Amino acid sequence: MPTDLHPSFTGAGNDPGMTDPLAAAVTRHLQRILAAPSSHEALSRDLLRLAANYRLELLRPRLRAALGDRVQGGLFAGLRLPTRAAEGCTLPKLLGCYEAGLQPHLSALIANPPEVVLNIGCAEGWYAVGLARLLPHAEVHAFDVDPAARTLCAETADLNGVTLRIGGRFDPSGFAAFAGRRVLVLCDVEGAERDLLDPATTHALRGFDLVVEAHDAVAVAPAAAPPRLSDTIAARFAASHAVTRVDLLTRTLALPPCCAEWPEIDQLLAVWEMRAAPTPWLVMRPRR
Numbered sequence: 001m002p003t004d005l006h007p008s009f010t011g012a013g014n015d016p017g018m019t020d021p022l023a024a025a026v027t028r029h030l031q032r033i034l035a036a037p038s039s040h041e042a043l044s045r046d047l048l049r050l051a052a053n054y055r056l057e058l059l060r061p062r063l064r065a066a067l068g069d070r071v072q073g074g075l076f077a078g079l080r081l082p083t084r085a086a087e088g089c090t091l092p093k094l095l096g097c098y099e100a101g102l103q104p105h106l107s108a109l110i111a112n113p114p115e116v117v118l119n120i121g122c123a124e125g126w127y128a129v130g131l132a133r134l135l136p137h138a139e140v141h142a143f144d145v146d147p148a149a150r151t152l153c154a155e156t157a158d159l160n161g162v163t164l165r166i167g168g169r170f171d172p173s174g175f176a177a178f179a180g181r182r183v184l185v186l187c188d189v190e191g192a193e194r195d196l197l198d199p200a201t202t203h204a205l206r207g208f209d210l211v212v213e214a215h216d217a218v219a220v221a222p223a224a225a226p227p228r229l230s231d232t233i234a235a236r237f238a239a240s241h242a243v244t245r246v247d248l249l250t251r252t253l254a255l256p257p258c259c260a261e262w263p264e265i266d267q268l269l270a271v272w273e274m275r276a277a278p279t280p281w282l283v284m285r286p287r288r
Contacts (some may be wrong), residue, residue, distance in 0.1 A: 013058065031046060051134070053270055059270065060090060063259070064093055073097070074097060074100065077241070079126075079160060080156070081094060081159075082159065085123065091270045091271070092273050094268065099273070100248075101246050101248050102246055102248070102283075105246060105283045112182075113135050115183065116141070117140040118185045119143065120188070120189055121142060122150075123144065126156075128140055129157050129162055138163075139165070140162075140164050141166075142165070147168075150168070152270065172198070175205055179204035183225055185209065191215040193229070197212060197236070197237075206241075211283050212284070213273045216228045230280050233282055240283070241285055244284070248281070
């Protein structure tokens with residue numbers, strides 16, 4: 001199952017027996033799930049995830065109509081969002097509670113404003129544009145291998161009147177260009193952080209602030225049985241940085257009045273971040 005079924009609902013009306021594109025897409029997903037051999041545990045998990053995504057497709061426009069396109073609270077309150085996300089959830093971002101456990105750490109990092117922000121794996125620009133609004137004098141770079149994500153990031157930047165430098169794949173050698181400057185690196189690259197972030201070979205990283213999502217659940221060869229990716233990255237930076245692990249947990253949020261009469265399941269779905277498995281963040285600050 002994908003992290004978010006929303007993109008696959010686009011153009012779903014090709015089923016001749018279905019006039020509703022959303023219903024047609026959900027039906028196809030359901031048939032695919034039921035046809036695949038699986039255990040009861042896997043089947044129940046996949047059916048629940050499909051039902052949750054189906055329900056979210058109905059809640060998104062309702063909340064958007066009530067709140068508009070501006071983030072309601074949190075560090076990026078006031079940020080304008082496009083109508084779709086490059087991946088993952090949209091409602092927690094609109095509410096302002098997305099990755100809420102990370103927000104106090106980011107606030108502390110930008111209290112001494114960086115000269116440069118490198119957002120590697122920018123998606124639709126939640127962090128790149130959010131930080132550009134808060135750091136008007138910083139040079140903000142946003143990178144993503146997905147062309148659609150880069151287009152969306154540019155759209156988000158335009159919506160908010162900020163300027164970004166947007167690029168594709170980021171190579172470890174690119175860090176050297178920023179050596180000696182006050183740099184904040186925000187990295188979310190779906191497991192590629194293993195190859196991207198190594199201060200032993202990329203010396204410039206030793207002086208940077210880093211906020212890294214560690215994808216511990218990324219598949220590896222069963223025989224290899226390596227340590228968790230979060231432990232590997234933390235160990236690499238232990239000598240040069242103070243490392244804080246941030247585990248993102250479901251939180252209780254005071255929802256806006258328009259959600260007050262929603263059923264409890266809808267209120268829970270509104271803050272669901274659609275993680276298939278835990279993805280801890282590492283906040284790493286140089287030992288200056």
